[in-house]
Amino acid sequence: MFEQLDNVARHLPITKMIDTICTKIMIQRAARRSLCDVLTPDIEESLKSSFSVSRAWNVSRSSDDVFEVSSNLSITVDLEKRTCSCHLWHIDGVLCYHAVVVTQKFSKDLNMDVDTFLHVEMYHGAYADATCPIPTIDKPNMPLRDVVILPPLCRKPSGRRPKKRILQG
Numbered sequence: 506m507f508e509q510l511d512n513v514a515r516h517l518p519i520t521k522m523i524d525t526i527c528t529k530i531m532i533q534r535a536a537r538r539s540l541c542d543v544l545t546p547d548i549e550e551s552l553k554s555s556f557s558v559s560r561a562w563n564v565s566r567s568s569d570d571v572f573e574v575s576s577n578l579s580i581t582v583d584l585e586k587r588t589c590s591c592h593l594w595h596i597d598g599v600l601c602y603h604a605v606v607v608t609q610k611f612s613k614d615l616n617m618d619v620d621t622f623l624h625v626e627m628y629h630g631a632y633a634d635a636t637c638p639i640p641t642i643d644k645p646n647m648p649l650r651d652v653v654i655l656p657p658l659c660r661k662p663s664g665r666r667p668k669k670r671i672l673q674g
Contacts, residue, residue: 537632544616552599584608
């Protein structure tokens with residue numbers, strides 16, 4: 506987020522830059538508290554794109570909760586154990602392409618198969634605390650002619666970096 510500060514905020518004095526960052530954090534947290542879906546927006550977008558990619562795949566039922574997805578490879582999805590033979594569902598906590606197509610074709614609820622830490626309730630819990638603004642009433646008035654401290658310039662030096670050699674001893 507701090508990399509996304511516009512060029513004007515980057516060249517402000519340190520105190521004003523901190524105020525700008527605090528304001529952006531407060532606005533962002535307020536927007537995140539107002540979400541009312543079941544899943545976070547990023548996860549919902551990921552599930553939609555997964556379904557559009559895997560829409561043409563063939564799905565066959567092996568048992569009540571075990572399915573076979575045929576694309577280039579044959580993949581096994583177990584909805585009860587929440588596993589897929591590609592292992593992406595287990596790693597990310599988000600349904601992989603195969604689990605999404607199985608869930609959509611057999612009209613199951615996508616929201617229940619995503620790990621709970623990706624639900625909006627957890628998202629609200631993470632952003633429940635308030636970001637308090639920095640009070641300015643205690644700050645002394647600075648005359649304009651005083652020196653203003655700017656943040657340091659963050660430029661990489663030009664040229665080739667020196668090699669880090671490991672000396673054998």
